[in-house]
Amino acid sequence: MADFSFQPTGSIFEEREALLEEWTPDKLVGRDKELQQYHAALQPVIEGETPSNIFLYGKSGVGKTAATRFLLTRLEYDAEQIAGLDLHRIEINCDGLNSSYQTAVALVNELRDPNNQISNTGYPQSSVYEFLFDELDKLGGTVLIVLDEVDHIQDDSLLYKLPRARSNDDISDVRLGVIGISNDLSFRNQLSSKVRSSLCEKEVSFSAYNATELQEVLRQREEVAFQNGVLDDGVIQMCAAYGAKDSGDARQALDLLLESGDIAREKNADLVTEEHVREARERLQTNQVIEGISNYSTHGQLVLWSLTILAKQGETPARTREIRDPYEQLCEQEGTDPVSDRAVREYLAELKTLGIISSTQENRGKGGGKYKKHELEQSVESVREGLSELFEAPV
Ligand SMILES: Nc1ncnc2c1ncn2[C@@H]1O[C@H](COP(=O)(O)OP(=O)(O)O)[C@@H](O)[C@H]1O
Ligand SMILES: [Mg+2]
Structure with a gap:
């Protein structure tokens, strides 16, 4: 029988974690245009003015969530240096929250103490909105609500109420801005015009990454994730080329690089080679087939x-x-x-x-x-x- 004991090899990776989903880079590469527009849209916040409602859209894996975390972290840091500017951020992923009602409940619970939470049933929608506006007024200052993957919300009601809360006098003591993020390009067009005009005051569209941009993204991770010099010539280019051809999704390109590294380690290789990338791509495609079948x-x-x-x-x-x-x-x-x-x-x-x-x-x-x-x-x-x-x- 083969030897199934476990021994660390200590080879290939320096910090494999840097290639995983959870890892956030502190600098975003290849998104200059998007970041500039997004930055400008957030400027009123730092001026102490009412924030614009911002809508971001683009296919999945093009850096919308990463750009939001990056800029808002920066904004929070800079806001702290300004006397009298009291900035709060509430971030919610709407995947799994299919209605305005559920999203409003999630927001209320995000704002409330752990011992004062409300359940997903038992209150009329109007009461949940009242709770929400009360909590926002109590918080005061400037509040940015990020609704990530907002296209999962099936009905308009919250997307109508929230951006207009101030003009409708639902809130009075807080400056509120809503940032909606959507992977679904048609979502914006399906919104009723009155929702669109308030939710999408400023829009930033994120394009798919091209091969050059993906190379930048991959090189940045290479430095952290891999030991010096273990990536053979052409490996990054190849992952970037496949990534750009398939979808322009940075996550997919990073997954390919990770799988290639895993294969090299499995084979006790000293270098990650183009051959490993080819094999990795085949494996990932098989996984996609499996996922396709199960859906x-x-x-x-x-x-x-x-x-x-x-x-x-x-x-x-x-x-x-x-x-x-x-x-x-x-x-x-x-x-x-x-x-x-x-x-x-x-x-x-x-x-x-x-x-x-x-x-x-x-x-x-x-x-x-x-x-x-x-x-x-x-x-x-x-x-x-x-x-x-x-x-x-x-x-
Ligand atoms: N410009 C970039 N620089 C570095 N990493 C990036 C960049 N864009 C995306 N990523 C990484 O790719 C993955 C997908 O990005 P994400 O922001 O989640 O995409 P989206 O929200 O548009 O679906 C994340 O792991 C993120 O860290
Ligand atoms: Mg995202």
Whole structure:
């Protein structure tokens, strides 16, 4: 048996943590234009004026949250040097808070003592807003409320009330500014015009990173995360190029660099090489497939599971109608009615588009017509892993 004892290698990484999600750099690179606009939009705060409501948008991983933390930390620091300027920041991530009501409750609880919290039920919406405005007035000074991933809030009400609280006399003793952040580009356009005009007084759009900007981001982390000189020539360029091509998402590029380092360490290599990056990318793509499968519809998954059973038995490529048998058995086992042949064919076509299976057209020869054969494009293990979120013990 292989040796499974654990020994620190102390190789490759200096501080691996610096590549993880939680780590915030104290300097942001490659975002000069965005930071300048954002900085200007925050200027009224330091002048002691009523803050503008600011709306940030751009795809995920383009630095919106990081830029907000960076600038607000800086702003708080500079505000402390100014007599009479009393600045508070409240930051909330709206992922998981699906309504104005839940978000308002979360804000109230953020503002209140731990022993004076309110529950997510039991108060009419208007009372929750009253609690919120009371707490804000009590706090006084200047308050910036950051609503990160604000597109998760399904209804307009809070986004209407909060930016207008002062003009509607809901609050009187506090200068309030709302900073809304959205990953969903269409969110802004779906807002009613009266909400948009108050929530989006100043807008900053964050573009996707290009390869040059991603290189800057990656080099900055390299210094902290890796030991000197362990990244082979071309590794950073390659991660940045893939990152820019895929999505321009800094998180994805950082994940790729991290996985590459992990692979180098697994192989006891002295250097992280381009080969490691290629392998890392394949692994991460497999993970994405797994995630794709686990978010897929139940019958789509059952069809895939059927094909996986056939693959395990060495019976693939399999014809569409050969998939029917195991599929019907699985439906029975899971207590659900099978969908039509046509629907199964549609699921197979979708699975093909997702890159999970491949299908080839076969001709039966003279007058025999055509039929399709399907097989897995991914390993049985990774498909199985994706399916296991929905089913107890697939395959
Ligand atoms: N300009 C940058 N410099 C350094 N790190 C960055 C930069 N932009 C993004 N990151 C890092 O990339 C990840 C994603 O950024 P984040 O601000 O969370 O994106 P968003 O909020 O737009 O989805 C974070 O780990 C962040 O630290
Ligand atoms: Mg974010």
